[in-house]
Amino acid sequence: EIVMTQSPATLSVSPGERATLSCRASQGVSSNLAWYQQKPGQAPRLLIYGASTRATGVPARFSGSGSGTEFTLTISSLQSEDFAVYYCQQYNNWPLWTFGQGTKVEIK
């Protein structure tokens, strides 16, 4: 099983500031990495796939980078609606696609 590890667990950011979230895979997953956003009481929403491609309707302030074992999600200027939990997920090892433990982005 590929273990996904996210850091930090919690990120306190002021609106308008930049947020940088990290995700590490226990073994290489190429670019088969997705990011999801989850708000309280809601299902996860696909934000980024292929490590860097935004899903349909995702604002340009969200960007992803990385390959292999190290990945980053950047939110360039945090809006009020962006405060949520973010999960990375590898889909290289089908069908056992695994998730990180999540990073909570909270208002500073």
Added chain:
Amino acid sequence: EVQLVESGGGLVQPGGSLRLSCATSGFTFSTYGMNWVRQAPGKRLEWVSYISHSGASIYYADSVKGRFTISRDNAKNSLYLQMNSLRDEDTAIYYCARASQTGYDYWGQGTLVTVSS
């Protein structure tokens, strides 16, 4: 518009059974593999089971193998999860999620399963 709507969750005693359903619309259900993914309180998301578009290929996480059965009815655009021999650790929100080549691209709103005496 793609929609996935789960139902069937509830409170059940350890050792009991439940059957979850996921009704879909807005896409050609019979051409997509489908999954169940769960989220226990305070825990990360966990893949539970996958079924191919035709039902010919089925996989389970080790944690549910032998206890859970995934199935689908393409005529009804619906996905199912039969859960037997339920344990405390099966308590979670259960989501159905559509599989694509780029991850889980659509999710339902989830149904809560609570296993407790």
